[in-house]
Amino acid sequence: MFDFFVDPRNVLRLSTRILWTGLIMLLIGIVGAYLIELHANLIVLVSMHAMTIIGPTLLKIGYVxxxxxxHNLRLQHA
Incomplete structure (x- = not known):
């Protein structure tokens, strides 16, 4: 498991997936929580609001x- 994180290319691919997942969650959460809120039940509405919190968190984690x-790829090439 930890061998996966040793290679910076694996981490770069994973970070790209996390960034896309966070962006999609954020956009779906915004649309669901603020644009179609009248047509959703309470559980869906709470889930959409949670996605507006989890999405940006994944964006930050993916960016870091x-x-x-x-940085590690630059160190390997130098």
Whole structure:
């Protein structure tokens, strides 16, 4: 498991997936929580509001992972 994180290219690919997942969750959460809120039941509405919190969190985590992997790739090439 930890061998996966040793290679910066693996971390870079994972960070890209996390960034896309966070962006999609954020956009779906915004649309669901604020644009179609009258047509959703309470559980769906709470889930959409949670996605507006979890999405940006994944964006931040993915961005930091991307920065670290790019830094480590530069160190390997130098």
């Amino acid at each position: 992972m991307r920065l670290l992997s790019q």
